[in-house]
Amino acid sequence: MKSTFLASLVVFALPLTVHAGDEHHYKQHAAHEHGTAQLNLVQEQQTLMLELTLSNMDVLGFEHAPSNQEQAQAIEKAGSVLADVEHLLTFNPAAVCTVTSAQAQRKALEHHEDDHEDGHEDEHEHEHDEGMHKESTHSEFQAQYAFNCQQPEQLKTITVQFFDVFPSLEKIQVQMVTDKGQGADQLTAQHSHIELP
Amino acid sequence: MQKLSTLLYLAWKSVLNRRLAALLTVLSIACSVTLLLGVERISQTARSSFISTVAGTDLIVGARSGQIQLLLYSVFRLGDATNNIDWQSYQKIAKHPEITWTIPISLGDSHRGYRVMGTTQDYFEHFRYGSEQHLQLAQGQRFSGLFDVVLGAEVAQKLGYGLGQQIVIAHGSSTVNTFVHDDKPFQVVGILQRTGTPVDRTLHMSLQGIEAIHVDWQNGAPPRAEDSLSSTQVSQMDLTPKTITAFLVGLKSKLGIFSVQREVNNYRGEPLLAILPGVALQQLWQLIGIADLALRVISSFVVLVGLLGMLTVILTSLNERRREMAILRSVGASPWHIFGLLQLEALLLALFGCVLGVIFLYVLLWLAAPLLAQHLGLWLVFTGLSHYDWIVLMGIALAALLIGILPAWRAYHHALSDGLTIRL
Numbered sequence: 001m002k003s004t005f006l007a008s009l010v011v012f013a014l015p016l017t018v019h020a021g022d023e024h025h026y027k028q029h030a031a032h033e034h035g036t037a038q039l040n041l042v043q044e045q046q047t048l049m050l051e052l053t054l055s056n057m058d059v060l061g062f063e064h065a066p067s068n069q070e071q072a073q074a075i076e077k078a079g080s081v082l083a084d085v086e087h088l089l090t091f092n093p094a095a096v097c098t099v100t101s102a103q104a105q106r107k108a109l110e111h112h113e114d115d116h117e118d119g120h121e122d123e124h125e126h127e128h129d130e131g132m133h134k135e136s137t138h139s140e141f142q143a144q145y146a147f148n149c150q151q152p153e154q155l156k157t158i159t160v161q162f163f164d165v166f167p168s169l170e171k172i173q174v175q176m177v178t179d180k181g182q183g184a185d186q187l188t189a190q191h192s193h194i195e196l197p
Numbered sequence: 198m199q200k201l202s203t204l205l206y207l208a209w210k211s212v213l214n215r216r217l218a219a220l221l222t223v224l225s226i227a228c229s230v231t232l233l234l235g236v237e238r239i240s241q242t243a244r245s246s247f248i249s250t251v252a253g254t255d256l257i258v259g260a261r262s263g264q265i266q267l268l269l270y271s272v273f274r275l276g277d278a279t280n281n282i283d284w285q286s287y288q289k290i291a292k293h294p295e296i297t298w299t300i301p302i303s304l305g306d307s308h309r310g311y312r313v314m315g316t317t318q319d320y321f322e323h324f325r326y327g328s329e330q331h332l333q334l335a336q337g338q339r340f341s342g343l344f345d346v347v348l349g350a351e352v353a354q355k356l357g358y359g360l361g362q363q364i365v366i367a368h369g370s371s372t373v374n375t376f377v378h379d380d381k382p383f384q385v386v387g388i389l390q391r392t393g394t395p396v397d398r399t400l401h402m403s404l405q406g407i408e409a410i411h412v413d414w415q416n417g418a419p420p421r422a423e424d425s426l427s428s429t430q431v432s433q434m435d436l437t438p439k440t441i442t443a444f445l446v447g448l449k450s451k452l453g454i455f456s457v458q459r460e461v462n463n464y465r466g467e468p469l470l471a472i473l474p475g476v477a478l479q480q481l482w483q484l485i486g487i488a489d490l491a492l493r494v495i496s497s498f499v500v501l502v503g504l505l506g507m508l509t510v511i512l513t514s515l516n517e518r519r520r521e522m523a524i525l526r527s528v529g530a531s532p533w534h535i536f537g538l539l540q541l542e543a544l545l546l547a548l549f550g551c552v553l554g555v556i557f558l559y560v561l562l563w564l565a566a567p568l569l570a571q572h573l574g575l576w577l578v579f580t581g582l583s584h585y586d587w588i589v590l591m592g593i594a595l596a597a598l599l600i601g602i603l604p605a606w607r608a609y610h611h612a613l614s615d616g617l618t619i620r621l
Binding site: 040042043044051175177179181183197 | 255450451455473474475476479480
């Protein structure tokens, strides 16, 4: 259990060492497409991690920062729906996978304006009061799941329910890295299971 | 059972009686079977050789462009980079705590149509292909001096180079070179073993070697005679490269792969792109897969044409065989026997076609294997018939039975109406 926790620290909390000490900055804007989600899957030995990024248009129906109580509640509700991983992901039983952690939160898309150009890393730290920042009109929801699989070599398919939960979602681009190699897949409502390499 | 073997015997004898037409039918089916299975074999081989070009590399980093473009120039030596990476950026990223090794590569020059790649000793240490195999030297040693070059197997073989050969590197990648770095010749110190990957078609040298041949160039043009520096002068200079084309990355743990990828993609120094080679390979294969599908569709149609040819042959033979049928009826065959006889005939022709087709396939593969290996770097593996092959063959037999219903049904009706007397 402890090792999985450590592993999740490795994945999700790596220090942003690469950024430190760069002399020049330029504006960059990540692509953001409604109806399409990105799912990254990585498995090493018994640890399996998935990271799903959805546009908030698909999760909430709005992308701006919450402006009233209702919208704040919607965000909270979406967070708990996405964290309820047992209803979202099904593994082939032979792999014997159990959840070790599941969390989801709303993220404003990074955009770098001159007034807080060096606040890049701060944005990550101050997510809870992101309403204070000037934020992009686009935002995302990100869910992170970690599992422990007792028979990782038996892991063959993962069925996802995201299309049922978020009807406006059309496709999920999957990138996967396992002990057997790397692979890619594209999921749709009709083809909603990942086949691992 | 007895009846079936009698029918089989009769069908066999009847086919033998029309052996020329039957042989041609079998041949046309056989050729179509060879084509269909052959396309599958080649596509399988191409796919596995494709997938095996790079193994054990977690990420490839280059200037921001497209995933596939980066893969093509960094791994397949096809096309050119849009931009180079600053040496400082490379150094900074290579120090990332999650990264265990990096292989810098610098492309842009060539020798008689083969790409020249600048790299470091880490290339021999960490680069893997196929099922995690390391590069092995067939002759000589790794490059160590400034003007040392290690050849890929195909380069050495095609150009007939051995150890100690002096070669001159050309500027750019076209085969007709205007600018040649003939003031600084390189010496072949090693030849790699054949890998069946683009490594075979590459000349490898140190990054400093690449830097050395360009150090006296000004604004991308060759130096004037009085400005040019000799090999000895150059070797005393600081030859740290200013830029590289791309680098391959190996990670401590796969679990960190997506966060490292994200960090590189968000790197604020210059726009970079980190790709997962396996993912990019799959995307590229999906593109190529359309051509692959087209080939399969075409060869399926060829099989269909073969079977229709068989239908024509059997149908046209029906009229001349009315007498044969009448004789069979006179010795006690029911109309259903006639039906079965013709079905069996179709099946027999198709089965012989399949068997002959498979024999053709293996003969052809055996003949083509050395050529494919030599010209395309594709290594055919001789395996038995796969699950897919069996399904295809069964499908053909089934299709033959279905198609055979038409002449069988006609013969059945002839048999009923003609009885023992034929009104021709």
